[in-house]
Amino acid sequence: MTDPLDFTDKTVLVVGGTSGIGNGIAHGFRERGANVHVTGTRASADDYSAEEGSDLSGLTFQRADVSEPGAFDAVALPDRLDVVVLCQGTVRYRREEFEREGWDAVMEVNLNSLMDCARAVRPRLADGGGSLIIVSSVGAYHAMIGNPAYAASKAGAVSLVGSLAQAWAGEGIRVNGIAPGLVPTKLTKVTTDSEQRTAGAVARIPAGRMGTPQDMAGAAMYLASPLADYVVGQTIRVDGGMTLS
Ligand SMILES: NC(=O)c1ccc[n+]([C@@H]2O[C@H](COP(=O)([O-])OP(=O)(O)OC[C@H]3O[C@@H](n4cnc5c(N)ncnc54)[C@H](OP(=O)(O)O)[C@@H]3O)[C@@H](O)[C@H]2O)c1
Numbered sequence: 001m002t003d004p005l006d007f008t009d010k011t012v013l014v015v016g017g018t019s020g021i022g023n024g025i026a027h028g029f030r031e032r033g034a035n036v037h038v039t040g041t042r043a044s045a046d047d048y049s050a051e052e053g054s055d056l057s058g059l060t061f062q063r064a065d066v067s068e069p070g071a072f073d074a075v076a077l078p079d080r081l082d083v084v085v086l087c088q089g090t091v092r093y094r095r096e097e098f099e100r101e102g103w104d105a106v107m108e109v110n111l112n113s114l115m116d117c118a119r120a121v122r123p124r125l126a127d128g129g130g131s132l133i134i135v136s137s138v139g140a141y142h143a144m145i146g147n148p149a150y151a152a153s154k155a156g157a158v159s160l161v162g163s164l165a166q167a168w169a170g171e172g173i174r175v176n177g178i179a180p181g182l183v184p185t186k187l188t189k190v191t192t193d194s195e196q197r198t199a200g201a202v203a204r205i206p207a208g209r210m211g212t213p214q215d216m217a218g219a220a221m222y223l224a225s226p227l228a229d230y231v232v233g234q235t236i237r238v239d240g241g242m243t244l245s
Pocket of ligand 1: 020181182
């Protein structure tokens with residue numbers, strides 16, 4: 001019997017695969033045989049360091065800063081794509097998201113660029129009956145103090161999963177999503193750098209711990225695998241039960 005989680009000879013692209021959750025997802029697929037491409041904002045792979053949670057070994061890097069509309073169109077896509085994970089994400093603090101500039105900056109990366117990326121990869125995914133996975137957040141499902149754009153962008157991302165899944169299932173593209181809970185990365189340093197805030201957050205997680213990039217990789221590989229062949233348009237909460245109550 002073939003292993004449904006063997007991705008040998010598959011080509012995977014992780015947008016926002018240079019650190020944190022996306023980097024963990026990229027290595028999950030790489031460890032299971034895939035040829036993995038990642039994008040991030042910096043000029044070269046040498047600009048990333050292990051101290052920041054980045055490991056680009058064995059991954060093919062290309063720069064793609066999607067903070068400008070249409071920027072993803074300049075990316076040289078591999079000829080073949082079996083799985084695309086959209087994991088880019090940003091946040092603004094100090095109430096900046098209440099101002100137009102901060103709002104736009106977050107919406108551009110967290111929502112508008114998802115559509116740009118999805119539009120660009122669609123023909124290649126359709127060629128091989130591929131899988132598109134959008135990383136949103138459990139912040140999609142509740143109000144977020146101080147981060148209206150982040151929460152709204154993530155709610156938009158969950159909505160986009162459903163609309164794209166419905167539109168493209170007939171082409172053989174399965175679109176699904178992952179809504180992570182709390183994972184220590186450079187995006188969440190503001191919480192995890194504080195022992196008190198971390199303890200407060202963990203106390204609200206039934207699983208009793210924060211999530212890891214590997215936890216997210218498990219969900220991504222399941223969604224991309226034949227095990228999920230009949231799963232269409234779903235966003236799985238991978239949050240240790242944090243949003244159960
Ligand atoms: N960590 C959590 O607790 C958590 C919870 C729920 C959802 N999420 C979501 O998970 C995803 C990954 O976040 P993370 O926590 O792993 O944070 P992270 O370590 O900061 O990773 C974010 C990724 O997005 C890329 N990125 C940021 N701005 C970009 C831009 N303008 N253009 C292109 N790429 C850009 C980053 O590239 P560089 O490395 O070059 O900066 C990096 O690869 C995000 O969508 C985030 O909203 C995270």
